[in-house]
Amino acid sequence: MEMTGKAEVGDELLTPEQLRARLLAVGEARYHHRHPFHLRMHAGELTKAQMQAWALNRYYYQSRIPMKDALLLAKSDDPAFRRAWRKRILDHDGDQDGYGGIEKWIQLAEASGLAREQVIPCTGVLPGVRFAVDAYLTLVRESSLLVAVASSLTELFSRDLISLRMDLMRVHYPYLVPGLAYFTGRLTQAPEDATFALHYVTTQARTRSEQEQVIAALSSKCEILWAQLDAIDYAYVVPGNIPPGCFVPEV
Amino acid sequence: MEMTGKAEVGDELLTPEQLRARLLAVGEARYHHRHPFHLRMHAGELTKAQMQAWALNRYYYQSRIPMKDALLLAKSDDPAFRRAWRKRILDHDGDQDGYGGIEKWIQLAEASGLAREQVIPCTGVLPGVRFAVDAYLTLVRESSLLVAVASSLTELFSRDLISLRMDLMRVHYPYLVPGLAYFTGRLTQAPEDATFALHYVTTQARTRSEQEQVIAALSSKCEILWAQLDAIDYAYVVPGNIPPGCFVPEV
Numbered sequence: 001m002e003m004t005g006k007a008e009v010g011d012e013l014l015t016p017e018q019l020r021a022r023l024l025a026v027g028e029a030r031y032h033h034r035h036p037f038h039l040r041m042h043a044g045e046l047t048k049a050q051m052q053a054w055a056l057n058r059y060y061y062q063s064r065i066p067m068k069d070a071l072l073l074a075k076s077d078d079p080a081f082r083r084a085w086r087k088r089i090l091d092h093d094g095d096q097d098g099y100g101g102i103e104k105w106i107q108l109a110e111a112s113g114l115a116r117e118q119v120i121p122c123t124g125v126l127p128g129v130r131f132a133v134d135a136y137l138t139l140v141r142e143s144s145l146l147v148a149v150a151s152s153l154t155e156l157f158s159r160d161l162i163s164l165r166m167d168l169m170r171v172h173y174p175y176l177v178p179g180l181a182y183f184t185g186r187l188t189q190a191p192e193d194a195t196f197a198l199h200y201v202t203t204q205a206r207t208r209s210e211q212e213q214v215i216a217a218l219s220s221k222c223e224i225l226w227a228q229l230d231a232i233d234y235a236y237v238v239p240g241n242i243p244p245g246c247f248v249p250e251v
Numbered sequence: 252m253e254m255t256g257k258a259e260v261g262d263e264l265l266t267p268e269q270l271r272a273r274l275l276a277v278g279e280a281r282y283h284h285r286h287p288f289h290l291r292m293h294a295g296e297l298t299k300a301q302m303q304a305w306a307l308n309r310y311y312y313q314s315r316i317p318m319k320d321a322l323l324l325a326k327s328d329d330p331a332f333r334r335a336w337r338k339r340i341l342d343h344d345g346d347q348d349g350y351g352g353i354e355k356w357i358q359l360a361e362a363s364g365l366a367r368e369q370v371i372p373c374t375g376v377l378p379g380v381r382f383a384v385d386a387y388l389t390l391v392r393e394s395s396l397l398v399a400v401a402s403s404l405t406e407l408f409s410r411d412l413i414s415l416r417m418d419l420m421r422v423h424y425p426y427l428v429p430g431l432a433y434f435t436g437r438l439t440q441a442p443e444d445a446t447f448a449l450h451y452v453t454t455q456a457r458t459r460s461e462q463e464q465v466i467a468a469l470s471s472k473c474e475i476l477w478a479q480l481d482a483i484d485y486a487y488v489v490p491g492n493i494p495p496g497c498f499v500p501e502v
Contacts, residue, residue, distance in 0.1 A: 030495045127474035128481050131382035138389060219496075223378035226494050230379050231478070233492075234485035241484075243477050244281045245470075 014211050016202045022215050023198075027157040030222035033164075037233040042164065044172030048113060049249030051173060053236040055109040056118065056247050060125045061133050061228060062105045066092045068140050075145040084196060091189050101189075104182035111179025124247035128231025136224045143217070146210060150201050150217035154225060155194035162186055265462050267453045273466050274449075278408040281473035284415075288484040293415065295423030299364060300500030302424060304487040306360040307369065307498050311376045312384050312479060313356045317343045319391050326396040335447060342440050352440075355433035362430025375498035379482025387475045394468070397461060401452050401468035405476060406445035413437050 014022065032038060040046055041054070069088045076082050094100025109119045118124070140148045162183045169176050205211045235242045242248060265273065283289060291297055292305070320339045327333050345351025360370045369375070391399045413434045420427050456462045486493045493499060 034495075036492060126481075127478040128379055128383070131386040131475075131478060132379070134386060134389070135382040138385070223494070223496075224382075227378040227382060227482070230377075230485050230492070230494065231481060234481050238489075241287060241481070243474070243481065244285075245474075 011208050013208050019202060019211055020198070023153060023156065023218055026215060026218050026222065030219060030226065031154060031157045032222070032225040032229055033157065033161045035226055035229040037229040042168045044168070048175070050236050051176070052112045052114050052249050053247060054232055055112045056114060057125055057129045057228065057232050059105055059109060059119050060122050060129055062102050063122065064133050064137060068137055071137065071140045072148045075148060088193060101182055101185060104185060108176065108179035108182055111176045126231045126235055126246050127243060129228045132224050132227040136221070139220060146201060146204050147213050147217045149197050150214040151221040152197045153194065153218045154221050155190045156198065158190040159187060262459050264459050270453060270462055271449070274404060274407065274469055277466060277469050277473065281470060281477065282405060282408045283473070283476040283480055284408065284412045286477055286480040288480040293419045295419070299426070301487050302427070303363045303365050303500050304498060305483055306363045307365060308376055308380045308479065308483050310356055310360060310370050311373050311380055313353050314373065315384050315388060319388055322388065322391045323399045326399060339444060352433055352436060355436060359427065359430035359433055362427045377482045377486055377497050378494060380479045383475050383478040387472070390471060397452060397455050398464050398468045400448050401465040402472040403448045404445065404469045405472050406441040407449065409441040410438060
């Protein structure tokens, strides 16, 4: 299927609207709002132990985002671009200890019943989650600035997912309510970031080949998010599947 | 647990026997002979479609092994070491087209009912498998020669697993019998390679810290093998779990 796709790619530049439509189609088909684990979560089917496993494993992703953004900053020789992008590092790390998105994620994990000391060292994270997140850092480290920016475009889709999730968490997992500040912040941050990144790739992808690289980068990033949930769903839904050395819930 | 482990590590050098015992203990606890997917395979519970998914996905690992060994060769300034290690590239790539371990793995995939054209492009490989295998290349690329060699020590355990597997495949999956040449080859290659690597790490790890790096490298490699089976077991055992864009068996 992919080979046929490649053979059919023409040389004509996509219009901004066409590029945007292609990106939205990738998200519709491949973003993790469709993942079985999220569907279970939203249906209220997950136990507290499973929510803990999700919060603990997803923390590894959260903890690597500013490192990813630093790798990306290091690719740009443009102070204006770097000023705009460094907002993301600030959003995650905060201005001082006790603030920022990573701290808020720890508070979500605490609301699920974990101690922050269990979460922060990232011991017990599933290797499948680690390999997927590390693949994201490798992608950003080894690709062009254009592709690195494009890999952030999953944020185009995160507002809707977070908004739905917050509503359903209040219904199905009320013990998490004290830990929802992370999502509140992302409701405004993610669309701002996505608008910037979409404008960037639309103006900077100057050939059809570069536009196809942008689309492929979004697809790769969707795989990275999806594979994390594959690992979590596998390990914590069927008894007996937790890999050696990984987090074992107490509840 | 890992933090406690680190705190208890002393400074005394392990004897070769102690180092070997530590490595065998890692294998006993973490090698993928214990993985649920292998247990299912050996119990004869897997369908032909599931064996196809395994052969197709595992091909990605096979295809990357000589690249891993080339990265490792590039770390050594010793012609004698390189002469010894390059045997592995020869084992996998063969002397001419149509020979070598990778070709034999393709024959195993064909025996499962796949066409070689489905297997070789590696389209349809699970992202979770790709990320785990790529993590192996990254580990070897970014670590010392000692750690890179140590990460191959899973071969200490492969002879027993392959031997058991061949017996059980003949019983449970007789259609695979024409494709078992890969395993026949590995029955002698893997122990030779493991003996060389074990001798190397035993003589080259000259501090306790280096010995602990060797043990940790084996543990990381076990995670890499285990995570591949996690992804395969997740996607192909429960209906509805195949990630977007991945191999869908026809049978």
